[in-house]
Amino acid sequence: MADLDTADTADTAEPESVAVSRRDIKAVVAVEGSVAAGPTYRITAPKTGTVHYGSVLAGSHAGTVNLGKGEQPFRVGDEAAKVPVESILKKTLVPDGARVHKGVPVVEVAYAGFGLRGRLPKASAYRLLSGDMSATAAITDGPAGFDCTLLVASKAPAEPGEEGPEILCAIPDDVRVYNGLSGLIIVASGQVDEALALPTSAVSGSAVTGEVTVVNDDGSTEVRKVGLGVTDGAIVEITHGLSKSDRVAVTPPRPVR
Numbered sequence: 001m002a003d004l005d006t007a008d009t010a011d012t013a014e015p016e017s018v019a020v021s022r023r024d025i026k027a028v029v030a031v032e033g034s035v036a037a038g039p040t041y042r043i044t045a046p047k048t049g050t051v052h053y054g055s056v057l058a059g060s061h062a063g064t065v066n067l068g069k070g071e072q073p074f075r076v077g078d079e080a081a082k083v084p085v086e087s088i089l090k091k092t093l094v095p096d097g098a099r100v101h102k103g104v105p106v107v108e109v110a111y112a113g114f115g116l117r118g119r120l121p122k123a124s125a126y127r128l129l130s131g132d133m134s135a136t137a138a139i140t141d142g143p144a145g146f147d148c149t150l151l152v153a154s155k156a157p158a159e160p161g162e163e164g165p166e167i168l169c170a171i172p173d174d175v176r177v178y179n180g181l182s183g184l185i186i187v188a189s190g191q192v193d194e195a196l197a198l199p200t201s202a203v204s205g206s207a208v209t210g211e212v213t214v215v216n217d218d219g220s221t222e223v224r225k226v227g228l229g230v231t232d233g234a235i236v237e238i239t240h241g242l243s244k245s246d247r248v249a250v251t252p253p254r255p256v257r
Contacts, residue, residue, distance in 0.1 A: 014215060014219040015213070015215060015221065015249040015250070015251065016249065016250045016251075017215040017247040017248060017249055017250060018198065018199060018202055018247065018248060018249075018250050019244075019246075019247050020196055020197070020198060020238065020242050020243065020244050020245075020246045020247070020248070021196075021197060021244065022194045022195065022196060022197065022244065023194075023195060023197040023235055024191065024192070024193045024194065024195070025191065025192050025195050025197060025229075025230045025231065025232055025235055025236075025237050026188055026190070026191040026230070026232055027128065027188065027189045027190045027191070027230045027231060027232060028186060028187065028188045028232045028233065029120065029121060029128060029186075029187050029233065030184055030185070030186055030187075030233075031118035031119065031120060031121075031167065031184070031185045031186075031187060032118055032182070032183075032184060032185075033116040033117050033118030033137075033169065033182070033183050033184065033185050034116070034117060034118075034180065034181070034182050034183070035114055035115070035116055035117075035139070035171070035177050035178065035179060035180060035181040035182070035183060036114070036115055036116075036117055036179065036180075037113075037114055037179045038088075038110045038111060038112070038113075039110065039111055039114075039115035039117055039153065039168050040090055040108055040109065040110045040111075040153065041087075041108075041109060041110075041111065041115075041151040041152060041153050041168050042093070042105035042106075042107065042108050042109075042152060042153075043073065043074075043081050043083065043084075043105070043106060043107050043109060044081070044102075044103050044104060044105050044106060044152070045076045045081065045100045045101065045102055045103060045104045045106050046076055046079045046080070046081050046102065047076050047077060047079050047102050048076070048077075048099075048100070048101045048102045049076040049077030049079075049099065049100070050076065050077060050097060050098070050099050051074055051075075051076055051094055051095075051096060051097065051098050051099075051100055051106055052074060052075045052076075052096060052097070053073065053074045053092065053096045054072055054073055054074055054075065054080075056071060056072070056073055057073050057074065057089065057092065057107075064089070065088065065089040066086075066087075066088055066112070067083045067086070067087045067088065067089060067109060068083065068086055069083055069084065069085055069086050070082055070083060071083045073089070073107055074106055074107065076100065076102075076106075081106065083109070084149050084151060084170075085111055085112075085113075085149050085151070085170045086111070086112045086113070087109040087110060087111055087112055088109060088110045088112055089107065089109055090107075090108040090109055090110050091107070091108050092106070092107050092108075093105050093106055093107060093108060094106055111151075111168070111170050113170065113171060113172075113173055114171045114177050114179070115151075115153075115168045115169060115170050115171060116137050116139075116148070116168070116169040116171060116183045116185055117153055117166060117167070117168050117169075118166070118167060118169075118185050119164055119165065119166050119167070120164040120165055120166075120167055120187070121164060122164040125164035125165055128187055128189040129152075129165065129189075132189065132190065133150050133187055133188065133189045134147075134150065134187075134188050134189075135147070135148050135149075135150040135169050135185055135186060135187050135188070136148070136185075136186045137169045137171070137183055137184065137185050137186065138183055138184050138186075139175075139177055139181055139182075139183040140181065140182045140183055140184075142176075142177065142181065142183070143175050143176065143177070146171075146172060146175050147172075148169040148170055148171055148172065148185075149169070149170040150167060150168070150169055150170075150185075150187065151167065151168040151169075151170060152165060152166075152167060152168070153165075153166040153167060153168040167185065167187070169185045190230055191230070192229060192230045192237050195229065195230065195237040195238070196237065196238040196239075196242060196243070196244060197235045197236065197237055197238060198212065198235070198236060198238055198242075198248060199234065199235060199236075199250070200231060200233065200234060200235065200236045201250065201252070202248050202249065202250050202251070202252055203226070203228070203236055203252055204252040204253050204254065205228060208227070208228055209225060209226070209227060209228060210225070210226050210227075210228045210236075211223055211224065211225055211226065211252070211253045211254075212224055212226055212241075212242070212248040212249070212252065212253065213248055213249035213251070213252065213253045214242070214246055214247070214248055214249075215247045215248060215249055221249065223253045224241055224242070225241055226238050226239075226240065226241030226242055227239035227240040227241055
């Protein structure tokens with residue numbers, strides 16, 4: 001698709017502006033991480049209901065149960081939870097017969113390999129976790145561009161100012177890595193086609209709502225509230241507040257309070 005049209009005006013009183021355009025946008029964020037052997041993660045309830053552990057966990061003890069990919073360690077109501085990657089049971093988190101809500105962690109397990117761990121930025125965590133996430137990863141000065149299964153890790157933020165939820169990229173066993181190496185996880189979640197879009201640098205705000213400076217045909221300007229959707233870090237979807245015929249100043253207004 002064509003690049004966003006940026007125009008300098010001859011009238012110095014009119015700010016440099018950029019046109020609202022239509023773009024295909026895929027939500028992507030890069031997360032720094034480090035390699036760990038046998039990292040833990042949690043398998044959550046697939047729906048709201050009563051937990052029933054299957055025969056695979058009956059009378060089991062932590063560290064003694066190997067769980068193959070696709071195995072069903074428990075059910076919630078009539079829906080089974082599946083193990084996403086080969087793992088080892090660490091502990092159950094709720095008793096058999098307990099009623100839980102969808103998404104509540106039920107068992108903690110350890111991946112039977114190496115994982116790349118990192119934290120999602122708070123500003124984009126909800127948007128990414130709410131979508132259908134996928135990931136690729138690269139090890140610093142090592143293997144790059146490999147796909148990995150993305151999991152929500154066990155560790156929660158320790159301090160109020162810490163970054164968002166910890167994620168785990170389960171590194172395939174044919175990718176050679178070592179404990180303690182650093183790397184990058186590229187997380188993608190959702191795509192919007194033909195979205196009204198602007199450069200993120202022209203918008204104040206980073207999630208849900210923002211403000212832009214609209215440049216009118218007569219050169220006058222006005223600050224306008226806009227709705228924000230999917231972003232890839234460089235371009236952001238405008239969900240309401242602007243039309244394709246609008247232009248906005250390349251410099252954003254004051255930050256949204």
